[in-house]
Amino acid sequence: MTEPLQLQQNLANGWAELARAVVDRKHVWHTPTLVSIGLDGAPVARTVVMRCASEEFAEIRCHTDRRSPKIAEIARDDRVSWHFYAPELKLQLRLRARATVHLDDGVADDAWAKASLSSRRCYLAPSAPSTVCAAPSPNLPEHLLKRVPTLEESLPGRANFAVVSTKVEEVDWLWLASEGHQRARFTRSEGRWIGAWIEA
Numbered sequence: 158m159t160e161p162l163q164l165q166q167n168l169a170n171g172w173a174e175l176a177r178a179v180v181d182r183k184h185v186w187h188t189p190t191l192v193s194i195g196l197d198g199a200p201v202a203r204t205v206v207m208r209c210a211s212e213e214f215a216e217i218r219c220h221t222d223r224r225s226p227k228i229a230e231i232a233r234d235d236r237v238s239w240h241f242y243a244p245e246l247k248l249q250l251r252l253r254a255r256a257t258v259h260l261d262d263g264v265a266d267d268a269w270a271k272a273s274l275s276s277r278r279c280y281l282a283p284s285a286p287s288t289v290c291a292a293p294s295p296n297l298p299e300h301l302l303k304r305v306p307t308l309e310e311s312l313p314g315r316a317n318f319a320v321v322s323t324k325v326e327e328v329d330w331l332w333l334a335s336e337g338h339q340r341a342r343f344t345r346s347e348g349r350w351i352g353a354w355i356e357a
């Protein structure tokens with residue numbers, strides 16, 4: 158019965174690496190790719206900062222502007238994917254998840270309270286992200302182009318701040334090795350992960 162044990166250990170190691178990447182800004186997994194389903198049905202990929210990775214709750218979170226297109230996309234279809242590849246570890250994780258957006262609740266309040274002033278500055282954008290503009294625009298108030306806001310100046314940003322919480326339902330784990338790649342799929346059912354080796 159060593160195979161199931163090794164399978165579960167691989168998954169646990171993957172979650173531990175994700176948790177490390179949340180706090181290590183230099184970790185290549187700190188900024189994964191989040192894919193949602195566009196309003197036209199086509200996939201839409203973008204880089205985000207991973208803010209939380211909880212093995213216990215099978216949850217990964219990021220923060221965004223509530224006016225950004227991804228919020229409308231998730232409201233229409235909550236299915237998302239996460240993509241992580243760490244060249245040093247030769248490890249790719251592809252996660253399928255369901256997303257929930259937190260706007261005016263305790264989850265968003267708590268995340269906002271912990272957000273740094275430089276992070277809060279992003280949410281002071283005068284225009285909705287993706288608005289067409291006449292010239293290249295950082296979408297920041299003029300007086301905050303070269304400095305972070307004070308705590309008081311940052312407060313209006315709360316109205317634009319959102320937490321995207323994703324509940325992971327499936328993990329595709331791929332480890333590259335010269336002696337042969339290994340691949341496994343883990344599916345979550347009633348709070349437990351069921352793992353199986355699959356062909357690389």
Ligand SMILES: Cc1cc2nc3c(=O)[nH]c(=O)nc-3n(C[C@H](O)[C@H](O)[C@H](O)COP(=O)(O)O)c2cc1C
Binds near residue numbers: 207225226227
């Ligand atoms: C390194 C990096 C980190 C980023 N982090 C975030 C983030 O945490 N949240 C976010 O909404 N956008 C982030 N972005 C910008 C997104 O990639 C994207 O351009 C923006 O969110 C618009 O996405 P949308 O139009 O699909 O909603 C980041 C971009 C880069 C390059």
